[in-house]
Amino acid sequence: MKSIARLGAKGLYWLESLGDYGRFVLSIVGWIVRGPGKLARQQTLLQMFEIGVLSIPVVMITGAFIGAVLAIEAHPQFRAIGMESRIGSVINVSVVKQIGPVLTAIMLAGRVGGALTAELGTMRVTEQIDALRAMASDPIRILAMPRFAACILMMPALTAASDALGMFGGWFMSVQMLGVDSHAYWEYSRAALDVFTINNGFLKSLFFGAAIASIACYKGFNCGPGAKGVGKACTEAFVSSFVAILVMNFFLAMLLNAIYQIIWPNAGSIFG
């Protein structure tokens, strides 16, 4: 009996937090719509540099290696059925649709999400967020909105960087190391990569960027006291954003594939 009550209380608490998080995201979006003012715009540019530009190298490196690994793993299978020349299509579709956006999001959640939570959590603990409120400036406008906007704006660019290097890694491995014909490689890749597939990845990356920034900021804003509170907030932000990225990816994949089926009901497989 008692445990059921406790479970219920926990469930309620979760629902309440979820509602709280929803309101948080809404007020960020509200500030973007209303116009956050000069200071927040400057901050957004600064954050685009910190969040976006500085993440490009790591995203490119991981992208290149994943592309190469895909080639290594797929090549024997394709050779077994004598379709080596078509390996490009499967590598590039995987990279552009799934691995590019998801890997970029995971890297960003690790590199940026943790840092954002720690920064804002420390500001919370040292009363800097209270100081903002006391000076009649909404901390959501000054702190959360620029980070949120920067993440959303930079995610597609980072995804593009990861995609490009993933494609290069796959090409390098397949063509230069494993001897697939370069012309065929690109021909089949181009056939498989339609505009919808490419935009599919970019669309998802926008959602991932929104999730990473809003979760990181929310956890930082609601951080518990002391260094321990900051540490805990960071861990929670990591875990929540990883889970959010993968769950969102699943549902977005279902949704986008359903839309694809509706628009091009006769579209064949990548081997078509």
Next chain:
Amino acid sequence: MSNGPQQLPASAGPPEPHIRMVNLHKRFGSLVVLDGVSLNVAERESMVVIGPSGTGKSVLLKLIVGLLQPDSGEVYFHGQRIDHLPDRELEPVRIRFGVLFQMGALFDSMTVGENIAFPLREHTKYKPSEIRDIVAQKLRMVGLENTEQKMPAELSGGMKKRVALARAIAMDPEVVLYDEPTTGLDPIRADVINELILKLNEELHVTSIVVTHDMTSAFKVGDRLVMLSGGKVIAEGTPEQIRCCAHEEVKRFVEGKATPEELQAIRLHQVREIAGEAMFSDL
């Protein structure tokens, strides 16, 4: 300000205090911090709040500007009830307040100059050159001229406190809440800050609420002293009344004398005894 219908015309009684706190209660979990605090602060008055560590002095200041919400009780500013207002509606009220946080709460990603300029950039239409002048002037007032380019991390504790004070008064607020303005300062610097508080109060007619443990400062800047203990106001009066107060706890606080019970814990022979026992029990 709003003249609600519930408000009496000025002639019908004493003037509405600048800030009025009515029966404030605040608890954190099972810890009762404020247990029915009612205080009035008149316009241009300087009220000092003293009391032992952890009695909720900082919490009281946060309740006044709505950074925390009371569990029950009310806060009025110029007769307008403000304790239940959401942040958005509190902003026009908060703009008229300056708050010095106990730990300074400087933005550590900004320079000293940017910290002080922050509220001016946010809420005024001053040109950058005018803002620069105001920042320099405020820094001069707290004795830190030419530190605009420093980062808060490069400053000593006392310097941070003074920068925070400069930021609190940047907007020329009509009420300033000081949370331990002289803690961590050397005696000379503390005296300068006391003079600054007095000057703001007397010349610029700022209403001030000063939380402090520094009795020299309390007697110097206070028109009225209030002692908080156990979540309640246990004494209230002019500096003279408090100095001569018969209340045992107030007297000890003002003179800085601990009771024998409070000293019990650190009696040396007892420490040895415990250490000795521990050694024997180890054998």
